[in-house]
Amino acid sequence: MSHNSKTVMQNSESRLYDLIAQRLLPNANKEEIDQRIWDLFGEEWCVMMTDLAGFSRRVAEYGIIHFLQTIYESERLLLPVIEQNEGFLLKTDGDSFLVIFRQPQKALQCALVMQQILIPYNEAKLEQERVHLCVGLGFGKILRVGNTEVFGAEVNAACKLGEDVAKQGETLVTGAFQQVCADFAGVTYQKLEHAPAGASAAYKVILT
Structure with missing residues (x-):
């Protein structure tokens, strides 16, 4: 193993779990380890979680190809808006996007634009082909690990709002x-x- 292998960012997940393993040891100083974790990975971000309303029901009704079409269309329509508003797409999970922004104002502008561009798109489509977006937004200090993982109360809250609460x-x-x-x-x-x-x-x- 090279000398720099543990310090490059792509290995940050293994570094985190090394510290968690230390935290599990008998007589571990958990407060000190927790502070090390926050010092390494704690950053202030806005978190966006998106979801598509009625997606699972329509997939069950219209099949897997309909699923692929809807995913394709949502990405085609919405990912350019995220890029234009300086968001970073961390991951997709089915019909959901997990996105982070440095500036909450950019995140809110992005959400509003995404909702607005879907209005004329949906008006021209049959109901089963429409893309109905739900968005949850949170902001605060979170743990960002590598290029795809974020953890924290605001992450959890944004996911809950976007996936479960928003219509x-x-x-x-x-x-x-x-x-x-x-x-x-x-x-x-x-x-x-x-x-x-x-x-x-x-x-x-x-x-307004």
Whole structure:
């Protein structure tokens, strides 16, 4: 093994799990190890999780080729918007995107543009071919490990909002996200009755 093999970024996941293994040892100083982990991997990011409403039902009804078509169309339409708004696509999982942004304002602008471009697209399509987007947004300090993994309360909350809570055409945000984008032009926020675990509050983005 070369001398630099443990310091290059692509090996950061193994470095994280080395520290977690140390944390499991008897009499381990967990606070010190936790601080080392946050020092190594802790970064402030906005997290976006997208999902397609009604996707599983339509796949079951129309089959795997319909699944591939919908995925293709969602990527064709939405990935350029993410790039234009300085987002980094970490991974795709079926019909979902996990994306991070340095600036929450860019993330919100991206979400709004994605929702808007789907309106004329869907109007020209049969219902079974429409792309109905759900978006969840969070912001705060998270653990970013390598080029594909992020962990943290705001990650979990954004995923919950985007995949489980948001309805078609909705963009939902955590309380932490809403605070940093409270003055974003052209939108207001409607507080939700329940917030996902790890978030102080959650809001629906309303265009004004």
